[in-house]
Amino acid sequence: MxxxxxxxxxxxxxxxxxxxxxxxxxxxxxxxxxxxxxxxxxxxxxxxxxxxxxxxxxxxxxxxxxxxxxxxxxxxxxxxxxxxxxxxxxxxxxxxxxxxxxxxxxxxxxxxxxxxxxxxxxxxxxxxLPFGAQMRQLVTEDDPAAAYLGQLASYKLGHSLALLDAGRTRAGRVRLVEEVGIPEDVLLDLVRRADLSRLHLMGGGMIRQAWALGYKGLAALQKATPEDYYARCVAYYDEVGKGKPFDFTAGAVASHLARMREAVAIVEE
Structure with a gap:
């Protein structure tokens, strides 16, 4: 050099x-x-x-x-x-x-x-470094939480990294509930989505799918078993009428959940 x-x-x-x-x-x-x-x-x-x-x-x-x-x-x-x-x-x-x-x-x-x-x-x-995403990418249009995304954006919290920074602690969420006017349970739900977005390979589609499967946050994914997750995915793909992705295998599911278990929890529940 x-x-x-x-x-x-x-x-x-x-x-x-x-x-x-x-x-x-x-x-x-x-x-x-x-x-x-x-x-x-x-x-x-x-x-x-x-x-x-x-x-x-x-x-x-x-x-x-x-x-x-x-x-x-x-x-x-x-x-x-x-x-x-x-x-x-x-x-x-x-x-x-x-x-x-x-x-x-x-x-x-x-x-x-x-x-x-x-x-x-x-x-x-x-x-x-973490990428994050716009919060609108993490929520389906018919989800009740979607109604509050505009309020978050007006407080410059429309990006997941910003919302996670402001709401990852209990004290931070108490402040946001008062300032932004979002119900506490909805806010925690959105913060959990934002939390997942900091992890590699957890884009909007994967996060929306996690909610559809019933795994609403990192803690839920860390407790999931590969067998249960795989079965829920199969049922989900059948329900929405989509074929299984080419990379959807038992091994891929096991690796995905292993990454979730290795992730450090930074949100105070």
Missing amino acids: ARYAGKVTDEVWCFSKPEQRVQWPYNKWYNAHIKKVIRYGYVRVYWDRAINELRTLEKLKAEEHDPVTVRLDDGDRAVLGRVLKAGVETLMVFLDRISTQVEAEAFCEKAGIPPEDLIDLLGKIYRY
Whole structure:
């Protein structure tokens, strides 16, 4: 890895190629993909890692049953080593230090990190962080909870990560019930959906299906047996008149539930 010797052109600090339709200069990309996620308190707690620990990993997603992997190569570990030598010991502090292109340029110059190597590592960190989804994607139109999504959106809680941050504690939900005017039971139901959206492979379709199967939240999925889950899925597919997905197997069900059991509970019930 060549040592970074000074400022370079803005093209190097871009997350897209010149010929691509949508351009992602550093500040725009960082704000949209990193800053909007790490602003939430629970993300800063549960997704933080020691830089020294990251240097020892081959992949950021290391759970046995999680097929979503973000592999780290020798170049990434070299960058992390320079980050550590620059006096930064945790991932969240590192991300805070490079929140703008100006800050990133200064940090790279100090630490001797080529900008393109930092850009590559940030792309992997983005895939490690939770994605979440719009709350409207997690609820069917005929669900009673759907009637309250507009109220959530008006309080800037239309995204699952935002709602989870505001409502994952009992005190937070008490405050939201008073401020937003959503019934307590409906709010908890929506927070449970938002909670699942932080997990890899749990998109809107999987979450809506979990509710249709009667598994309303992480705790319910963690208690489910593969046999019962499989049987409920078969009955569900028959009821809605859809054939079983090609990847719907007993092994896939077992791996899915294993991922649920490995997930850390962060919602206070």
